[in-house]
Amino acid sequence: MAERTRVRVAVEARRIGYVPNETARRLRSGRSGAVGVVVPAEPGRFDPFFLGMLAEVGPRLGKAGLGLVMMSGRPGREEMQAYRHLVEGHRVEGVLIARTRVIDPRVAYLLERGVPFVAHGRTETRRAYAHLDLDGEAAFRLATERLIGFGHRRIGLISAAPGYMFARHRAAGWRRTLEETGLPRGPMLAGEPDEENGELLMRRLLADKAPPTAVLCATDRMAVGAITAVAAAGRKAGRDVSLIGYDNLPIASYTDPPLTTIDQPLAAMAARLVEMLTALISGANPAQFAEVWAPRLVARASDGPVAAGGVRGQGFAVREAPETLGRIA
Amino acid sequence: MAERTRVRVAVEARRIGYVPNETARRLRSGRSGAVGVVVPAEPGRFDPFFLGMLAEVGPRLGKAGLGLVMMSGRPGREEMQAYRHLVEGHRVEGVLIARTRVIDPRVAYLLERGVPFVAHGRTETRRAYAHLDLDGEAAFRLATERLIGFGHRRIGLISAAPGYMFARHRAAGWRRTLEETGLPRGPMLAGEPDEENGELLMRRLLADKAPPTAVLCATDRMAVGAITAVAAAGRKAGRDVSLIGYDNLPIASYTDPPLTTIDQPLAAMAARLVEMLTALISGANPAQFAEVWAPRLVARASDGPVAAGGVRGQGFAVREAPETLGRIA
DNA sequence: CTCCCCTTCCAAAACGTTTCGGATTTCGTC
DNA sequence: GACGAAATCCGAAACGTTTTGGAAGGGGAG
Numbered sequence A, B: 001m002a003e004r005t006r007v008r009v010a011v012e013a014r015r016i017g018y019v020p021n022e023t024a025r026r027l028r029s030g031r032s033g034a035v036g037v038v039v040p041a042e043p044g045r046f047d048p049f050f051l052g053m054l055a056e057v058g059p060r061l062g063k064a065g066l067g068l069v070m071m072s073g074r075p076g077r078e079e080m081q082a083y084r085h086l087v088e089g090h091r092v093e094g095v096l097i098a099r100t101r102v103i104d105p106r107v108a109y110l111l112e113r114g115v116p117f118v119a120h121g122r123t124e125t126r127r128a129y130a131h132l133d134l135d136g137e138a139a140f141r142l143a144t145e146r147l148i149g150f151g152h153r154r155i156g157l158i159s160a161a162p163g164y165m166f167a168r169h170r171a172a173g174w175r176r177t178l179e180e181t182g183l184p185r186g187p188m189l190a191g192e193p194d195e196e197n198g199e200l201l202m203r204r205l206l207a208d209k210a211p212p213t214a215v216l217c218a219t220d221r222m223a224v225g226a227i228t229a230v231a232a233a234g235r236k237a238g239r240d241v242s243l244i245g246y247d248n249l250p251i252a253s254y255t256d257p258p259l260t261t262i263d264q265p266l267a268a269m270a271a272r273l274v275e276m277l278t279a280l281i282s283g284a285n286p287a288q289f290a291e292v293w294a295p296r297l298v299a300r301a302s303d304g305p306v307a308a309g310g311v312r313g314q315g316f317a318v319r320e321a322p323e324t325l326g327r328i329a
Numbered sequence C: 001c002t003c004c005c006c007t008t009c010c011a012a013a014a015c016g017t018t019t020c021g022g023a024t025t026t027c028g029t030c
Numbered sequence D: 001g002a003c004g005a006a007a008t009c010c011g012a013a014a015c016g017t018t019t020t021g022g023a024a025g026g027g028g029a030g
Helices: A003-015 A022-029 A048-063 A077-088 A105-113 A136-149 A165-181 A195-206 A220-232 A266-281 A322-328 B003-015 B022-029 B048-063 B077-088 B105-113 B136-149 B165-181 B195-206 B220-232 B266-281 B322-328
Strands: A034-039 A067-072 A094-098 A117-120 A130-134 A155-160 A188-191 A214-217 A242-244 A261-263 A290-293 A296-298 B034-039 B067-072 B094-098 B117-120 B130-134 B155-160 B188-191 B214-217 B242-244 B261-263 B290-293 B296-298
Touching: A022 B022, A034 A048, A034 A077, A034 B048, A048 A067, A048 A094, A048 A220, A048 A266, A048 B034, A048 B048, A048 B067, A067 A077, A067 B048, A077 A094, A077 A105, A094 A105, A094 A266, A105 A117, A117 A266, A130 A136, A130 A266, A136 A155, A136 A165, A136 A214, A136 A242, A136 A261, A136 A296, A155 A165, A155 A195, A155 A220, A188 A195, A195 A214, A195 A220, A214 A220, A220 A242, B034 B048, B034 B077, B048 B067, B048 B094, B048 B220, B048 B266, B067 B077, B077 B094, B077 B105, B094 B105, B094 B266, B105 B117, B117 B266, B130 B136, B130 B266, B136 B155, B136 B165, B136 B214, B136 B242, B136 B261, B136 B296, B155 B165, B155 B195, B155 B220, B165 B188, B188 B195, B195 B214, B195 B220, B214 B220, B220 B242
Parallel strands: A034 A067, A034 A094, A094 A117, A117 A130, A130 A290, A155 A188, A155 A214, A214 A242, B034 B067, B034 B094, B094 B117, B117 B130, B130 B290, B155 B188, B155 B214, B214 B242
Antiparallel strands: A067 B067, A261 A296, B261 B296
16 A cells, blocks of 8 residues: 555544444454453452462453453353353453363363463363463472471471362472482372461361471462461461462562462463463464473571471371372372 | 244254354444453552452453453553553443542543443542442541550551542541541551552551551551561560551451451442443443442451550650641541 | 234344455556 | 556455344234
């Protein structure tokens, strides 16, 4: 087109205040200009990690000219309905999923429909799917090694529900490091990853005859609850019991003591997820996007050397939780 | 239409897997089927309260058949551009705003364009606009009276930036209650409402020759920081210094000590905001939606009677912060 | 049996873009 | 000055709904 005409049109457009109608251009071009996400919970029970991710992803999508359509639904039928609503109604061009599960029906569905999607976290499937994850196993290896280095010999785990892939990876890091070091596997309990369960499960671990001197928590939220439980028992986290979390939520700097944890570089991950998703929407092959990032441990004050007069070197019975562990391992 | 035909069509539609194209129906009906929100911050600096609100609102909009388009932009030019993008591109049928400011250009703009919108929080304008707010003044009256009842006579305030309407209301509740009780106005400092500033400002209050025995914090995030500052000073919140927050974030139950705070009934507020917004989109008059809800104080353990051997009854100089106070009052 | 009214159904227009093909203009060359 | 090719422009079709007006069909009353 001639530059002169282009300018002439642009000027006139601006004069009469013309703004293209997004809906019409979407109809014609066949693109909805939006990306969907289904929050896997009913309203009220929201997860700060998930939300933080959304808060990072949303604006970045905006810059790429894509909206973010948010729905919610409890895992299961409700959740799948939401996805069907989004993709079969052509409401979205791509989908973002997080908190992946070992067997994830969302991945199966999206793969089958051929919808571009990107997962934060991994899942078990033979087919290629775009994903980005922090290496949870390496992370909890790091954490376990650190605790062993502090002299801990009885290291427990507060894990998330075993259906979550992240719970499995993190538990594996803990378990394998103990095995390879020849240390007995400490006690392990699991539950939905929130503060309440963190407190509850820590309470149960502390009630044991020979409680662990250190405990890994699958998420910072659980660690926050665990700190509360330790305080309620009249002890002090970091001094009497070592605690390490995972996520590095903003709150982790403000617990008492500040929480040693695994950093999730939310901003960088969100940026990369958006990059992947836009590429997929433009037709890229999902198989080329499979990233597992190396973890970084943020040392604060919730862990440290075994307390003097502690259980170091003393014999003790290992408390197992085989019913849960079986499903995880 | 004949029932028989209706069924026949429905059956065939289902057989061939027909799903209406949302975009086409939007073009024809002239409605975008979405509501917009602009997060007033760059990515990375997100506010758990704002996000919690979004998490509650999003799914509820979904149930009303409306999507939620999220953008971001720092308050000022960037933010206004985002709003213009949303409304002038017909991307949204309504807008949600939160964290209202005393003079709020968003309200002015939306009012002028005649876009349906609902505000969480109030602002200063002559024109009617739909809003829903918790009564921050009443809330901090409640909190201040409670502290006075505990015997505190020197009550400080850690406030948010005075441009925020909520900061103004909360400060007014504190100030007026003290005035009406005949107590001197305690020290006050203000900053962006996050943990970091809570800690910083509390540190400054504690460094005073005669520090306050109780401090109101404009938000729970600030209170979390304040608790940390108190602990860092070798004292204990609830025993040596009383602290009260505002928001009742999930974390408030898990601080040490658990935080006494003002509850924001997020779920109920979100539900009502969505009701209002859908009504406005259907043509309702904004003037009829002006709600200020009565606050509820949640008593936990971060406040209590003045410590024995404390400052009760002793004379002291009042530490003012007139440069900030002036702008708030 | 015919006429009329009411129900039911169908076809066409419209929403505001993008895309595509043909028409027109421009320019260079002979 | 005329021709051809290329550049530029313009008009029409299409995206998949909703809406609307009129056609077709059915039933009741005269």
